Structure formats: structure tokens, C-alpha cells
Amino acid sequence: MNCAWVKDNLCDIMDGLLPSEVDEQYQSHLAECRECHALLAELSLDQQALASLPHVLPPIDLMAGVMATIHRPVKKAFWPFFAPRFAPVAAALAIMVLGLNFWAAYFPYPSLAPGSALMETQIAPRLFVVGGEEPDASDPAISDKSIATAALEDVREDALPARPSIFKVSSVLGGSIFLLWGAIVIIWYKRS
């Protein structure tokens, strides 16, 4: 038995719940240790002072306020829509938007190989206009960059879908929506 043991067992000591054999050891320690003796005396006075603090009566406003609030019809809150339980939905949408953007950014342009659909329908007729000659779509030379490069930039502008603007719009729109959503969820947490 030492002072540390006494400090670790204050509840049982002060409640008088020590088993008799332990209590005997405790009493003999207390008889020898002035510090523990003084500490227990002070703690006992503290406990009495705490127990004698006045019990306050709740103001009548408490009941009145509670009853007035629960009688008020509950407005369907806008917030729950943004509640954290919708976080998986937000995450799924975020993945979709990001996926769309990655697709738009990295999906290769359609093939320009001779005989490919794009070459046959879009590029070859335009090369004719650019080069001033009747092109043969099956001629491997048409796929030669030296012939095609000059025309390709113009052709891409005209013939290929304007993907960059699509993914710019989806990036800005998607990003804004999720930023707003995130902000609302944070505010919701703080309010609730």
C-alpha cells in the first residue's frame, strides 16, 4: 500500500467500499502517512461542499419554450438533402464528372488511316479542296503527314467534335456543384 494506490482508489475509499482486508492495510497506511491523511480530509470537505451547492429550480421559460417549439409545425428543411447520407451520391457524381473529363482529355482522336471512315468521309474530300487535286482515298500517300499535316489542323477544327468546350463546361459546372455541396455539408455539420 502506498500513496499512489490511495490516489487510484479514491472512489472506493470515499464511498467506504474497500474490502475489509484492504481497508485494514489502507487504515494502517493512513495512520503513517500525513500527506494521504491530509489529502483525504481535504477531499472529503470538497465533496461535502460540492454536495451542498444549491440545487437550482429550472425557470418556467424552460417548459414554455420547449412546448412552444414542439407545437410549431416542422418546416421541411432544405438541409437534409445535403446531409452526409447523400455523400455517396456526391462521390458517384464526382467520379462520373472526373471520368468524363479524363475520357474527353485522353481518348484518342478517330483514326486517320487510309480507308478509315473519317478519312473517307471527312478528310479526303477536304484535302481535295486544299490540294486542288482529286484525291484517292485509298492512296497510302494521303496518310503521309507531309501531305496531310497542313490540312489536318483545319480539318480537325471542322470535322472533329468540339470536345474541349464540352469538358471545360463539365469541369467548371461539376467542380462548382461539388464545391458548393461540400460547403453546404460543412455548414450543416456546424449547425446541427
Added chain:
Amino acid sequence: MRSHEEDKELVNRCLAGDTEAFRAIVERYQERVYNVAFRMTGNHEDSLDLAQDSFIRVFRALKGFNADSSLGTWIHRIAHNVVIDELRKRRRRPIVAMSTDTVVSTDDGEHTLEWSAAVDDTPEEQLLRAERKREIERALQSVSAEHRTVLVMRDIEGFAYEEIAAVLGLQIGTVKSRLNRARLALREKLVIREQGLGIGRLIDQKGG
């Protein structure tokens, strides 16, 4: 006598739409909830708001109450969460000094609560007793919220260890060891205050 069956009946009536049954629930538990909030925050304005907020949350969460558990414990758990949230929010705000005399409004009008004193106490003894209570009240506000919670529940409100454990979601052993540390922390604060007052008196004497 607060019986479990009566509480269960009141909850069922509330769930059936009888708001008067909820009035009875508030009536039963408001005093303890309010007193815990008051001792935790140290002022009446916050205690009123917190107690009201607690009961409103209780009302709204009533559907989720497990009828086999204790209504009182459940209400105190909600109230405890409300109080702790508030204390966290105002951690940066200075603590409002508590007035010793407590004016409370009741159905019978306003009353000023005074320190209880034994009739046969001499005026000096009454003064000392009042001084000790004042000091302990201030020291209580200076210990951590975690320590204050167990001191308020056990030593002021007289909750059983089992009840404190259920409200705080702890093991009884943890509650006891937290209470041990809380009592020592409170004692330490009181010693510091006493030493501070002693030095203050010395300075006063020298100055005088």
C-alpha cells in the same frame, strides 16, 4: 417515484401524438437536466438554452428511443452531448463569472437561493462555509469539461456510477478512475486559488 413503466407509457403516448405526455416527461427530468447544464456552464442563460435544446432534441428523436432502456439515461446522454458541444464551441470565449446568489423564476415567482447554512452555525462558521462553496464553485469552472462532468454528475447530482457509465458510454472502472483524477484536479485548483489568495492577502497587509 420514477418508474420505468410510467416512462414507457409516456413515450408511447408522445409517439401517438399526445404532446401533453411530453410535458410530463419534461416535468420529470427538467430539474436534473437544468442543474447539470448550470453546473457545467456556470450561468443561467446558457443553461436555459441548453436544457431547452436538449428536450427539443429528445422530442425529435423519440421515435428512435429503445423502450427497453432507461428514458432518464437516454435524456441525460442527449443533454450531455448538447452541453459538451456548446462547451467546445465556446472554448475560445472567456468563462462568465458565476454569481453566488441565484435568482430563479418558478411558478411562485422569483426566488433568491442562498447558501444553505445550519441553524446552529456561528456567523463565522457560516462565512467560512459560504467562502468554501464560492471557491469550490469557481474551481469547478476551471477544471476540464471531462473532469467537471463526472464531478457534477457524481458529487453534485448524486448519479450512480452505473448511470454515469451509461450516459457517458464508459465502463464503470473508467468512470471511477476519471472521478479520482477529477477530484485531485479540483483539489489542485483549490490549492492554487488558496495560495493565490494568501499571496493577495500578504500584499494587502504590506500595502496597508
